[in-house]
Amino acid sequence: MDNRPIGVFDSGLGGLTAVRQMRSILPSENIIYFGDTSRVPYGGRSQEILLKYGRQDVRFLRSFDIKAIVVACGTVSTTALPTLRAENDLPILGVVEPACRRAVGQTRNKRVGLIATAASVRSGSYERTIHALDEGVEVISKACPLFVPLVENGRYQVGDSVIETVAREYLVPLRDTGIDTLILGCTHYPLLTEIIGRIMGPDVMLIDTGEEAAWELKRTLTAQDMLAEERMGEATFYASDQPSDFGALASCFLREPMEKAVLPVDIETY
Numbered sequence: 070m071d072n073r074p075i076g077v078f079d080s081g082l083g084g085l086t087a088v089r090q091m092r093s094i095l096p097s098e099n100i101i102y103f104g105d106t107s108r109v110p111y112g113g114r115s116q117e118i119l120l121k122y123g124r125q126d127v128r129f130l131r132s133f134d135i136k137a138i139v140v141a142c143g144t145v146s147t148t149a150l151p152t153l154r155a156e157n158d159l160p161i162l163g164v165v166e167p168a169c170r171r172a173v174g175q176t177r178n179k180r181v182g183l184i185a186t187a188a189s190v191r192s193g194s195y196e197r198t199i200h201a202l203d204e205g206v207e208v209i210s211k212a213c214p215l216f217v218p219l220v221e222n223g224r225y226q227v228g229d230s231v232i233e234t235v236a237r238e239y240l241v242p243l244r245d246t247g248i249d250t251l252i253l254g255c256t257h258y259p260l261l262t263e264i265i266g267r268i269m270g271p272d273v274m275l276i277d278t279g280e281e282a283a284w285e286l287k288r289t290l291t292a293q294d295m296l297a298e299e300r301m302g303e304a305t306f307y308a309s310d311q312p313s314d315f316g317a318l319a320s321c322f323l324r325e326p327m328e329k330a331v332l333p334v335d336i337e338t339y
């Protein structure tokens with residue numbers, strides 16, 4: 070048993086979609102969340118910058134006595150995870166491996182789609198991980214760079230013509246490749262599940278990377294006898310900037326009102 074908190078970080082508030090899953094799958098765990106809201110988006114940045122940011126995010130979380138870290142950010146998971154793991158002596162989970170394992174287990178026709186940020190797609194991380202599990206699975210990837218800013222501007226509702234037009238442009242060619250499984254490889258995409266599902270159709274299984282990471286975390290903590298005792302876990306939120314629409318956006322990702330104060334962090338000092 071281990072009652073220390075779990076650290077979770079993301080480029081911004083999108084990682085709260087993973088926190089939501091963790092709070093439902095592991096309700097007894099305390100969570101310390103850091104959103105790097107002063108430097109979001111990470112999705113178009115270079116490998117070097119992403120590693121620098123990832124290291125600072127980990128150093129900040131490690132200023133607390135935490136037992137594990139979840140890299141909720143798809144972009145950092147695809148570009149910097151092996152280095153962050155090698156440099157730190159605690160379990161660090163990303164979102165790639167759990168989602169790939171689920172996709173390989175799920176696909177019937179061995180055609181898996183991936184949508185993510187440009188940096189994540191460019192990294193080839195999902196393809197490598199899937200091929201290590203099953204060489205016979207074909208991975209068809211599509212960067213969807215407009216999804217993050219549209220979601221952050223509240224344009225994620227069914228019936229919104231802007232997001233629906235953009236989604237069709239990205240997804241119809243992907244659907245037409247005949248994939249039967251689609252990995253939503255970015256923190257923001259769970260908010261688009263309904264829109265994406267309608268375009269892809271009922272035969273395409275959608276995989277939420279945050280949810281798969283939360284299940285993987287549960288397996289890891291269970292195997293290492295590191296689960297918290299049964300209790301009501303709490304989440305504490307830190308951010309490197311608080312723009313005026315912070316609360317509204319955070320509530321959308323968390324799907325519950327953001328009632329707690331968010332604490333400031335000067336991330337450049339880490």
Ligand code: DGL
Binds near residue numbers: 081113254256
């Ligand atoms: N959190 C990022 C990801 O999951 C999306 C937002 C960004 O580009 O920073 O890849």
